[in-house]
Amino acid sequence: MTDIELRHLAAFAAVADEGSFGRAALRLGYTQSTISQQVAALEKAVGGAVFDRPGGPKRVRITPLGAVVLAHGRDLLAKAAGLATAVDRFRAGDGRIDLGTFQSVSNVLLPQVVQRLREGNPGCEIRLFEEETDPPRLDDLDLVFFDGRVDGDVTHHKLLDDPYRLVARPGTFPPGPVRLADLDGAPLVTYPPLCDQARVERELARAGVRPRVVFRTVGNEAIMSMVRAGIGWALLPRLAVHHETTLSVHPLEPALAPREIFLLWQAGRTHSPLAARAIDIAVEVARELEDAAR
Structure with a gap:
């Protein structure tokens, strides 16, 4: 049974549908001898005839063995067609x-x-x-x-690169850059010391700047809400304040290394x-x- 190929089943199903080897050959674009060879290979693989061949203009008849092979063969052909469609869709960007x-x-x-x-x-x-x-x-x-x-x-x-910005309530600082030294001892609302935040805190310490952390949270909006409430200032990446319109956003001088x-x-x-x-x-x-x- 391992010698059965999809092309054998396709030729067999075409003959069963058309009732003759000649019409099956026209449908598939093969010669009649090629269709005969495919069916013969299938019969050898399953160990028996799948068609009775009365000869002349009469339609071929499916044998009992052929009926079993046809039922399962159509399932395999449908699954193969489904596989081909899925692969085509995958290559086109589906999935x-x-x-x-x-x-x-x-x-x-x-x-x-x-x-x-x-x-x-x-x-x-x-x-x-x-x-x-x-x-x-x-x-x-x-x-x-x-x-x-x-x-x-x-x-x-x-x-x-996502540079850091100082975020404060409006009027806290004049427009424009804020000196990094002004953060020393300042109340700061910030992230937990994970991911890039740990690097930022090390960079501040190397610069001799030690803000007073008053609140930590992972939420950007929570940090900005605390700033609006006057709890402290914040150092946030530019992406985090991309849509912010109610707070004052300032570059730092000198700038921290960007995220x-x-x-x-x-x-x-x-x-x-x-x-x-x-x-x-x-x-x-x-x-x-x-x-x-x-």
């Missing part, structure tokens, strides 16, 4: 992509990535996972947005066409954001 992300990317960069990805691939499924772990989880995700480099067998594709936004995936991974397209779109959107900021 599913699992993306790891975090809040400022989710709010600014990712909506445009998802929109453009769905415009070109309306049948695709996009699943988002927003778990801010350090290091990020890569093993079961196609791509991960992350604010830093990760050790191990990981490919890093840098998207953009780096990367797209990560497991090294050596073969991307689906959908994932490859997502990478191209993310690079395109990041470039547009940087151009707009300049």
Whole structure:
């Protein structure tokens, strides 16, 4: 039975539908002898005749063995056709992509990535996972947005620099840059010391600047709400304040090293066409954001 091929079943089903080898050959675009060879190969594989051949103009008749083979053969042909369709759709960009992300990317960069990805691939499924772990989880995700480099067998594709800004209540500072030294001893609302925040705090300490941390939270909006309430100031990446209109946002002088936004995936991974397209779109959107900021 291992010698049965799809082409044997296709020729057999065509003869069964058409009632003759000649008409089956016309339908499939083969010679009649080729159809006969395919059916003969099938009969050898199953160990018996699948047709009674009365000869002349009479239709061929399916044998009891042929009826069994035809029933299962049609299922196999349908599954093969379904497989071919699925592969074609996959190559065209259909399918599913699992993306790891975090809040400022989710709010600014990712909506445009998802929109453009769905415009070109309306049948695709996009699943988002927003778990801010350090290091990020890569093993079961196609791509991960992350604010830093990760050790191990990981490919890093840098998207953009995300500079830090001082966020304060309006009127706290004159318009324009604020001196980094002015943060020494100042009340600061900030993130927990994870991911890029730990690096920022080390950089402040090296500069001799030690703000007084009064509140920590992972939520951008929670931080800005605390600033609005007068609890303290905040140091936030530009993406985190991209849509902010109620608070005063200032560059720092001298500037802190920017947060780096990367797209990560497991090294050596073969991307689906959908994932490859997502990478191209993310690079395109990041470039547009940087151009707009300049």
